[in-house]
Amino acid sequence: MLEGMTDTGHPLAPPAHERPLLDAALDLAAGFAGTAAALDESAAIPLDNLRALHAAGLDAATLPESLGGQGLSYRAYGEIVRAVAAAEPSTACIWVMHIGAAGALAALSPEPEAARFAEALRSGSRFANALSEPAGGNLFLLPQQEAVADDDGWRLSGTKRFVSGCEIADHLLVNALVDGVPTFFGVDPDDTIGYVPIWDTMGMRATRSQLVSFDGTLLRGDRRCAPPEPDQPNHVSAGLAFLSIGIAEAALAALVAHARGRVVPTTGEPLARMQWVQHAVADAAVRLDAARLSARHSVWLADQRSPGFIPATLNAKLLAGEVAKDIAQLGVSVGGGSGYLRTSPIQRHFRDAQAGALMAYSAEVCRTYIGSALLEDAPDEP
Ligand SMILES: Cc1cc2nc3c(=O)[nH]c(=O)nc-3n(C[C@H](O)[C@H](O)[C@H](O)COP(=O)(O)OP(=O)(O)OC[C@H]3O[C@@H](n4cnc5c(N)ncnc54)[C@H](O)[C@@H]3O)c2cc1C
Incomplete structure (x- = not known):
């Protein structure tokens, strides 16, 4: 492809x-x-x-x-x-x-x-996004934790959660309220920062997206970021649809390999010859192709620096996340008891495939934006 x-x-x-x-x-x-x-x-x-x-x-x-x-x-x-x-x-x-x-x-x-x-x-240093707050959920760009003014900048006490790769990060992108305004800072972890090992999850287990605690952490004034341009693409929103598409492709490949190899005892034929499997795989492949095109269109718009990038990204993320979950679920159906074994990749893809629709903006938040943009004069911003 x-x-x-x-x-x-x-x-x-x-x-x-x-x-x-x-x-x-x-x-x-x-x-x-x-x-x-x-x-x-x-x-x-x-x-x-x-x-x-x-x-x-x-x-x-x-x-x-x-x-x-x-x-x-x-x-x-x-x-x-x-x-x-x-x-x-x-x-x-x-x-x-x-x-x-x-x-x-x-x-x-x-x-x-x-x-x-x-x-x-x-030079190989590692970075992570410490943005999501326990009380903030999906609205990770609207922090609720207020930073307190200090001689060299501001101090943050609180927590961020689900910070992928935080334990190996040399630098964190952190947001907090400064005078009521969401503001980004670069932070190099020091002994005011701790990692709480909450990440014992059903899938995406090696992301180790732990809770990060801040205890009076200095947000340096000279590392206060300028506000992002509203239309400026960024690599997180551009990448999330492709994350789900990759998982969906792996799930479809595992499903196809199983269907070709598993002979149905009652018919003596491989599962792949059964019409319901062929129809379901056809639908899966067509929807996956649509998700790929939608995601590719969104990053083409990002390369054009088109403001259309933002709605296209929400469309692509919603579609890719749902397609990944559906194909992984089909894999479990076609896999039968064999796919349910921990030794099978089918069950791993099923667990990993849930993450895309949960990550911000979740499938529901995307739907709210897309639906309200169509139905209302003043659509809800995600
Ligand atoms: C694998 C993984 C990696 C992650 N990595 C990072 C990371 O590196 N850095 C980081 O900062 N965060 C990260 N996150 C966090 C992620 O981006 C989300 O912020 C987080 O998953 C939201 O979880 P929550 O439990 O607070 O969900 P909630 O926001 O509480 O959502 C629960 C339910 O409510 C729905 N809901 C919530 N708000 C609305 C709304 N306004 N309208 C309609 N429905 C709504 C959701 O769709 C969902 O169904 C990661 C999450 C996962 C799963």
Whole structure:
């Protein structure tokens, strides 16, 4: 699929000159696939995978040329997330958060901090997004925790939760209310920051998205970010649909392999010959193709710096998250008792596939925005 997009010069395909980076990501993903079951079992951070992505130049490539990067297109970035997610989705999730936090800090911090964060990404430091609050839920861009003024900036006491890869992060993107206004800061973890091990989850276990506690943590005035431009694309919202699409592709592949190999005792034929399986797989494949096109359209808009990027991203995230869940559920039906065994990838894909629709903005929040935009004069902003 990726090869076809690039070779045909399709407008939604990444630019041809980015082909070497895509090939590097595909090669790495092939190796990551062999780590997925063990990482799910151990719930250990996939540090080797993340370091390999950095060593291949993929982290630095996402920075603009003005910050020492290659200005990788959002189209190529999406394909990389998709390929890594199909192989090992926790690696893809942490990478999306890492690139999103680093990109925001490099773009929005005042100098010389912006250059320092860009150099940190290029040299292999790790970043995480500490944005979601226990009481804030999905509305992660609207923090409720107030930072208190201090001589060198502000102090934050409180918690952020579900912070993917926080335990290995050298730098955090943190938001808090400053004089009632949501404000972003770059924070280097010190002994005022703690990690509460809440992340014992049904899926995406190796993201280790723990609760992070702040006890009077200094939010430095010289690391106060400028407000993001409302229409500026960012790598987290651009990447989440591709995360679900990768999981959906892996779930469909596992389903197809099982259906081809499992002979139904009563008919003596493989499951793959049964009409209900063929019809269900056809519907799954068509919806997955639609989800890929929707996601690819959203990142094409991001590359055009079109304001249409935001609604397109919500459409794509909603569709991809629901398609991933449905295909993973079909896998469980087709897999039968064999797919229910812990040794089967089918049950792992089913568990991982739930995450996309839960992550902000959740499927329900996306629907509220899309539906109210159609039905009301003043649509609800997510
Ligand atoms: C795998 C994973 C990785 C994550 N990584 C990070 C990370 O790195 N950094 C980070 O900051 N956060 C991260 N998150 C948090 C994530 O982005 C969400 O903020 C979080 O999952 C919301 O969870 P919650 O329990 O507070 O849900 P809630 O917001 O309480 O949602 C519960 C239910 O209520 C619905 N709901 C909530 N608000 C509305 C609304 N306004 N309208 C309609 N329905 C609504 C939801 O759709 C859902 O059905 C991660 C989450 C997951 C699952």
